[in-house]
Amino acid sequence: MKRFFQNSFLVLCTLALAMTAACSSNGASNANNRNDNGASPGASNSSDSGNASEESDGPFGKYDPPITMRATMIETDFLNEGDTVEDNVWTRGYSEELGVQVKYDWVVDGANAGEKMNITLASGDLPDLLGVNQSQFKQLLEAGQLEDLSEVYEKYASPQLKEFYSSGADGLLPARSDDKLYGLTYYSGSYDTSPMLWIRTDWMNNLGLKPPATMDEAIGMIKAFAEEDPDRNGKDDTYGIQLNKDLFGGGDFNPVGFANGYHAYPGHWFKDDSGKASYGSILPEMKTVLGKLQEMYKAGYIDPEFGTKDVAKAGETVMSDKVGLFFGYMTSPFSVSGMIKDGSTADWLPYPIPSADDKPALVQNNMSFGSIYAVRKGYEHPEALIKLMNFAVEKMFGESAAAESANYLGSSGQGFQAAPVRLLKPNKNVFIYQNVVAALEANDPSALNTEEKSYFDGITKYRGGDKSQWWFERIFGPDSSQKVIQQYIDNDAITMNEWVYPPTDTMVSKGGTLGKLELETFVKIIYGQAPVDAFDKFVEDWKKLGGEKMMEEVNQVLQ
Template sequence: MKKNMRSKWKFSLLLLSVLALSATAACSGSEAGKETADAEETGTATGNVPADGAKSGGPLGKYDPPITLRTTLTDKAKDSLDAGDTLENNVWTRGYERELGIKVTYDWIVEGSNAGEKMNLTLASGDLPDILAVNQAQYKQLLEAGQLADLTEVYEQHASDLVKQFYAMGADGLQPTKQDGKLYGLTYYSGSYDTSPMLWIRTDWMKQLNLDPPQTMDDVIAIAKAFTEQDPDRNGENDTYGLALNKGLTSGGDINPTGFMNGYHAYPGVWLEDESGALAYGSIQPEMRTALAKLRELYAGGYIDPEFGTKDLSKSAETVMAGRIGLFFGYMTSPFAVSGMMKDGSEADWLPYPIPSADDKPALVQNNIDYGEIFAVRKDYEHPEALIQLMNFQVEKSYGESSKSEAAASYFGKEGFAPVRLLQPNKNIGIYNHVVDALEVNDPSGLNIEETSYYDGIQSYRGGDRSAWWFERIFGPDSSQSIIQHYIDNDLIKLNEFVHPSTDTMTAKGATLGKLELETFVKIIYGQDPIEAFDQFVKNWKALGGDQMTKEVNQIAQ
């Protein structure tokens, strides 16, 4: 029974989709369920879409005669396939052909890590597939070469209300693919809420030392000092530290100082409006100097893991799980980084807290919109509306009315091998509210399949299954999503205001400037360079391309 439950938790974990996670979960249906899905037409595809792209038959109109469409795919979701299915022949490809009259073929299918290189070779060959799944740099290359179809009219004519609704959630989800008022692609828009930084603290250590939750950054620092000096694990050894970081700092994933810096009103790596109304780069502002000086002070005092500069995220997480760290700044997904220590017999526990402020001004947390892949159409393809049709179909099967049918359950959790896909932006905050409401009345009957899996996980954890701890800490009443709801309710989110493809200078010099930033910040924190090195860094950053980059950013953002 325990083995089956853990398989279920693995399934639910894969369903969770945020910043770095995508919904590619396995939802293995029976052969009978697959046959039902193949036999039953659950969509509303009754009309025809003529080759000239004129609106006919609604958002899910069917081609008659059918068309064949070339595209590409990565195999990252192959483990989610039902028995007997392949990446070329599965519930999505059969659904496209049956309900839309679109036969999807693949020029190539490669591992996710090889997709960028393979697409570069495809672009260089000049033999483009009909539908392109590209990164932002590749999209920019194609756009500047005039190789992409204008989708402005076909999107307005053919996109379903639900697709349009998703792209309007929280921001303009199509902003990066617009130029001169025209639309040239669809983004894999995920929203921004799940990128919100937050503070994670070992509450069992706080109880051991009779410490209260922090209200200010000074409180955070006091807790870090207590965790370092007062033997919170009661093993009689001087082997614990207050704060964990990793060597990538703000670019290193979880366990990084972004939230700490936000507490000092510093916003690394994002573009925000300055007092003049222009966009400015957060990492070079005076507030960043203040935050670095404080981190330098904490490191000198021995309150930060002294080896953080040699540890990537996985190594930093190992230090945390070894019981040597009491707090870190992370994200809504941080329970995954420490879940390995949630074993039977362990009393370890972590709770998330909002980022506190270093002064009397509220601490605003930075948010980034990750657009992921861009889906575009090669210029002169005779059916540009087919891209919109595929997107309508995937969104409808995953989130629309037809998603509630028994047959549509066969699509659930398999979006990873749909060649064109969009998850509901900021969906996790909605899941949290639904799950908490269901927990309050002990009735999950109103939840959908994904929400029910998280509800069941929380109940399993509360019943003693420590392996299900992360369900409670991501979707329970005292969870990372509850902190995000706090940010939303109190208007504490500060959104990165540059949401366009990289500028020319970003492409040419961004890596060099990023390396300069990281090396400078690490050396300052380590005490190898004085805090005045920040001032020289700002001058160097501007001279080496930062000023030109800032000019380009503001020209594009106008």
């Protein structure tokens, strides 16, 4: 059996928006969006499913008599009045409409769920429904403790569920092994972490510049922002570009987008033309990127103290009117919104990553996943998991959503967290952008859902003079980060990280050492404390210290 491994990158929530059901999985805490439950090998006492007749056919067929499905759950505050974790709109809906009675073996707070799951893993008593992280999933899979869901998924998954899991990529990839499916993922999409270029447009206009169409033009703008007094204060007190101390591993103010313009993909696993998986940070294109960054640092274009600043400190520098350009993401307005206020002329606009040559730039991106939901080996009704997920998607996004989503989502919009399995619409933000822009053009928000309407209202307030609402305009408006993502989609300009599995053995044992070597070497090169040719020695050392073995393990999985 092909072994499963997990990507070492963290899953991001697409947007940390607390006001509605916006949270799908990026800066938001996974503790609330995950059912970190346990599972253990060899559970011999199956749930009491009664003498249920053969389940009704179809995605929403009801069991008669009802069946029981044992599960586990984390505590949640997002319950309708009078509901409890054990008895709520979701559990009652399962029972009344599907004939599935969900019973929890345990309920714990999110902080203790991981440890409780580990105890369950070791106990020998698996619940029927398993909500686990990727490492736990790997353990169960290798122990032969999971049901093959391939046939029941094809038979029972609703068309909408299948559509969600095929949005932008194969959203079930981490749950597949040897061409079989062993679980359903909490898949949030593959678009929202696309890098892009953010430019301070009032400075651009002051200098009579145009948005850069090439990377050379971008560097020219960086130079102008550092040398030509873009804020018109008569002082030499500005930098062209901001970085943060974690470089390619950081959030905003990192040069990932800059690297992508040179067809370099730091920290990214992808297949080359021969079909072999490569690690982007060690390829020759990366050396070119570091050389360009070193040149800009020596010329004074980059904040000289970036190596001591995390994302928050880097953001403070930008908001103190010191910097005119940075590479960021869809959510970057949150990092600079503090400077958009009365009395300030500051404004920022996002642009696609320009290329350094005549070959179009591809931006690197990751598929975002949370929990994997699986079924213990031997449970009589594995298709029940599929039906529960069909139910969740239907109540929140299907034909019945207009009438019932308010009940299932509650007044907070976060009611989905009371469900033992959940899936929000993957890549939903680009669809929100399309709908909001259409409503703005028509000046008619009547067709928008609750979440979309909140963004429409925010944009309207900003345009009416409330600058605190600026981020709505820049994330979902006509000239926004989602517009850039839409351009990437239209131009097929996204390259996905191939590694979506639990960490390999070498990633676990050597990943920290290799990551430290990479960061320290790259910072020294940019600072000019090491020559650009030090990159060659880095690659050699990286391979000797475990990188070569790690690449072998990755290729064993991906080939």
